[in-house]
Amino acid sequence: MIADWILSSSGLSLQESGMIIEVSASDVMRAEYKGILSISGRHVSEPPSKYFPQIKFHRFPARLQLELMMPKALDDYPHIVFVLVLGGSRYVIDQVPQRDQLIVKSEWIPLVPEEVQEGSELLAKHNITDFNRLTIKQTFELIKEKSSILKILSEPVDTEHKLIDNSILDQCEQKLAQSGFKYKLYPYQLTGVSWMLSIAEQGIGFLLADEMGLGKTAQIISVILMNRKVGRQILIVVPATIMENWRRELGKFSPSLNVLIHSGPFRTGFPSTILNYDIVITSYDLAVRDQSMLAGIPWDLLILDEAQAIKNPQTRRAQILKQYKRRLALAITGTPLENKLLDIWSIMDFVNPELLGSRQTFESLFSDNVDDASLLEAIVSPLMLRRLTSDVATDLPPKIFISHPIDMSDMEAEKYESYRAGLLEKYGEGGVLHSLVKLRQYCTHPMLCETSLIGDPVKMSNKYRRLTEIIDDVYSGNDKLVVFVSFQKMADIMVIDLHERFMVPVFRIDGRTPINERQSIIDAFSSMAGSAILILNPRAAGVGLNITAASHVIHYNLEWNPAVEDQATARVHRIGQKVPVFVYRLFYPDTIDEVINDKLENKRDLSHAAVKGTDGISLNKAEILKAITISPINRGYVE
DSSP, X not given: OEEEEEEETTEEEEEETTEEEEOOHHHHHHHHHSXXXXXXXXEESSOHHHHOTTSEEOSSOBEEEEEEEEOSSTTOOOEXXXXXXXXXXXXXXXXXXXXXXXXXXXXXXXXXXXXXXXXXXXXXXXXXXXXXXXXXXXXXXXXXXXOTTEEEEEOOOOTTSOSSOHHHHHHHHHHHHHTTOOSOOOHHHHHHHXXXXXXXXXXXXXXXXXXXXXXXXXXXXXXXXXXXXXXXXXXXXXXXXXXXXXXXXXXXXXXXXXXXXXXXXXXXSOHHHHTTOSEEEEEHHHHHHTHHHHTTSOEEEEEEESGXXXXXXXXXXXXXXXXXXXXXXXXXXXXXXXXXXXXXXXXXXXXXXXXXXXXXXXXXXXXXXXXXXXXXXXXXXXXXXXXXXXXXXXXXXXXXXXXXXXXXXHHHHHHHHHXXXXXXXXXXXXXXHHHHHHHHHHHHOGGGTXXXXXXXXXXXXXXXXXXXXXXXXXXXXXXXXXXXXXXXXXXXXXXXXXXXXXXXXXXXXXXXXXXXXXXXXXHHHHHOSSOEEEEEOTTTSSSSOOOTTOOEEXXXXXXXXXXXXXXXXXXXXXXXXXSOEEEEEEEXXXXXXXXXXXXXXXXXXXXXXXXXXXOGGGOOHHHHHHHHHXXXXXXXXXX
């Protein structure tokens, strides 16, 4: 008996005595292209093209591709587009095919059976039935599969499309006013608040990762007001240096809230005292030290500011904070990735435990390279709000970077070379970290290394000379200036010398400054009429402070980590700044300064793929060798 070819949307089949028999794509191709008309014991009289001359038959299989579209609009959802790729053609279909063949627009297309099976299993495994609206969890789990048929794409930005409809923003603004919020947010901040509320309403934590200076604190306070549960307490954990800043911000934006700073004379050992307050602010150190009391309170919201503080999952701080009871966890940091991809895992593990899998699973899936960083960025994007100053704060004045490579004097270069060679001979590669610190100190100023030096610091250092020249220009414009320097001894030199040299007030904040005095120093500096200088340590005063009274920033010595430098700059270039900000970066070529500068630039390239920063310890062998052999005398390296 002869069977007949029949056609359906799912491909070709055979019909014999009224019974429909499914055949494979390879059966069809053998009949069509090799003339093999016997299929599984049944016979056909002609190849399928004779039955269906209107159909174009393809000889080679198409590749199945699941395109996971990550939306640009904050109120949209990830969704899947099913695509067949054949040569230069692209066919969009409704779902994963049920068979290894398909009819699309009068074309018969064979498929790779293993890909069809993999696609079906992927969707079934994660219970994906609504392809146009994936949940956040489905999105995370799907991407973590690293399937060869899954392609992650971002939807193109539609310049006519508002990220969130204006009516939604208007409603958000009205509700904020009704909740007692005493501030008018910028449109991008309202957009951020609306997005965060939509995530929080699902009972899911998130990461606010806006670039430094965009007003993350005001946005989070808005979310606190609109999401808080009456009678439930909120804990905010911050670096000790900015506890007072948080208290002030809460008082300014939401004076109705009852706030306790759990520190100093107000530190209590009684949970009943804590329960009398709407919001408790404490430091990371005290959150660890007082774990026995604080961790047992069922917090409504647990918020970590400068959440890069828990980027290392091995620290006691990270482990303890992840044990705290909370309904919802939120993290705030402008630098979610500083050293390696594990940083973001640790923060997200606090926000939504296990959403990125265990640490072991994560490290087996992701290596510290640009490709994996890009993949991770796509995974975390549904739970991470990240806007750049250049994208949203169009009302901010420009930030102008001026990199200053400064040649050493002949005497400086000779002493640096002698010092470098002596360190290398004394310590060798085994003591390289000690040598790197010493070389950094010398490039900051020779007086840091040679205690016998006395006299005018300008005459001993071309870098310090250039600093005074910049300050002289700033002074002539009656402007204020912030100088970031890493070493306390250099800060001491500056405080005395710059005051005597320019006869202007010189303020200082570093690790020796009591925490409760730091904000008052900022206030005094900001309220000064005319020029003033503020000397800051980038790690002690590089986060959480608002110094918009200044319009010039000098990074006198460079830090290994670009995140530290960027955070420091953002103390000045942030919401509230009214004039252009000039940022000067001073370094000596052909010294360890240049090695640090090169390292910063390389890591900034990676930051576009979601990785930011490094520290001095994580140099590779080639970079260590460069750091201890580069010479200003030879304009290069010593063999």
